Amino acid sequence: MHIVLTISSLDRTAGGTSSAVAAMARHLAGRDPDVSVVSLESDQPLLDEAGTEEGTPTVTLVRRDDSPWKVWQNPSRFGRALHKEIEARSNVVVHDNGLWLPVNHRVATTTHSLACPRVVSPHGMLEPWSLGQGAWKKKAAWWLYQKRDLQSAEVVVATAEQEAQNIRALGVDGPIAVVPNGVDRPDSLPSVDNDTSGGGEQRRLLFLSRIHKKKGLLNLVEAWDRLRPDGWEVIIAGPDENGHEAEVRERISQCGVKGDFVFTGPVKGMEKWKMYQSADLFVLPTHSENFGIVVAEALSCGVPVITTRGAPWSDLVDHDCGWWIEIGVDPLVEALVQATRMSAADRVAMGRRGRELVDRKYTWPQVAAALESVYAWVLGEQRHPECVIT
Structure with a gap:
């Protein structure tokens, strides 16, 4: 053949x-x-x-x-x-x-x-x-x-x-x-200390994908403005497409949450995997995905995921390794409240189930x-x- x-x-x-x-x-x-x-x-x-x-x-x-x-x-x-x-x-x-x-x-x-x-x-x-x-x-x-x-x-x-x-x-x-x-995960992942259970370090919510209007970043900014959880920062990693990053940055400034957001630009190779490893939660508030490989990549690193019904990830609910929500600001706020208020131990357990799912299926x-x-x-x-x- x-x-x-x-x-x-x-x-x-x-x-x-x-x-x-x-x-x-x-x-x-x-x-x-x-x-x-x-x-x-x-x-x-x-x-x-x-x-x-x-x-x-x-x-x-x-x-x-x-x-x-x-x-x-x-x-x-x-x-x-x-x-x-x-x-x-x-x-x-x-x-x-x-x-x-x-x-x-x-x-x-x-x-x-x-x-x-x-x-x-x-x-x-x-x-x-x-x-x-x-x-x-x-x-x-x-x-x-x-x-x-x-x-x-x-x-x-x-x-x-x-x-x-x-x-x-x-x-x-x-x-x-x-x-x-x-998932094309490396055989050995970089070692990153992201244990923030003591409360002394920032916890990290990671978005890693193209900065494109279909990815739902404006919904994320509005949801974050409503929630503003203490001790958390949002990492936005990925290439700008069609100038959408400027629109997202403007909305962040309008909401007064500029200090909570960090833009890294595109990441690849081991730098990308290190970013997954250092995250406490992953979010993809997308309007549409045929698969959403970044969801599987995050799960493979033991990171719980929040994504929408625009991505085919009912496995998040079926295997208790994340949140699969309707598209929009209100459902995103509700999921973020649950995720950011969850204990570090519970998030680690949820992430472990996600990694086991990827190893079995993806x-x-x-x-x-x-x-x-x-x-x-x-x-x-x-x-x-x-x-x-x-």
Whole structure:
């Protein structure tokens, strides 16, 4: 079996989908299948073309055209690179990541012309909130090609039951596999002393994600203004998108809570994991997530989580490792009251349950095995996997 993963960009600034696909490629390549990746070139790719050792994915970075003709040139070049990759292999499955872009449509037409099976991961791009952004363009694309491209895929991969239901509601009636994203936690985490049970140090509420309007930071600021718990600070870590950080900072100043908020900018690598380790609570007050990998990462570090019904994390309630609340300021205030007034010992116990949950369900070896079973089923090499809904 040979798996070809396709994505428009592998750049480390392109967000969670690029990170998820890079991790997917590495962990699938560490198993039995041969794995290759086709993507447009970028300044900071998460995978490079040098990886030719056994157990690593082969990467093709297609030269990007930035001329006025790029809307035609880039998909055309991408299609030729994918065509070459498929024809050079046997027993191939293509797994395309993302929707809407001309590159994604070219993957669909190229695989169809070669009778090559195709699996598609929308990565939350069919969630109601996401569909509402640039709605008229997406409606046009949906009826011109996107619905047809999804219907012709052998399998659509959702990261949670909630995403699968939203895909079904749009009239996509083919098989859907529910496979979560995995946590790429280091084997050894940095040691950080964040025991604040004596009350002498600041406790930390961490937000670590893109600073984007859909993440709900304005709700967090308003909720914090109402609550203002003693001995707590809010750490905002992540890259600014579309100038939203300035809007958040302005709201913080208007509320008079500037002294409670710390902005760190983007964090990555061990710095990111150290930040999780130093947190007492994690918050993602989002309007919409198809998965919310930062929730799983925080849990894997033993940090209790507060997030909204916009993210598919009922596990927080089912396993008593956090709060899964309605979107809005009032529910967020209520959860923050409970979380910040909880004893340190109870928070530690809650965090321990979260880490155990991730170890059972959300590690990359488990996720890679589930994906491999989907590919094998598509090729007729395996019986119907439990994760596939038909």
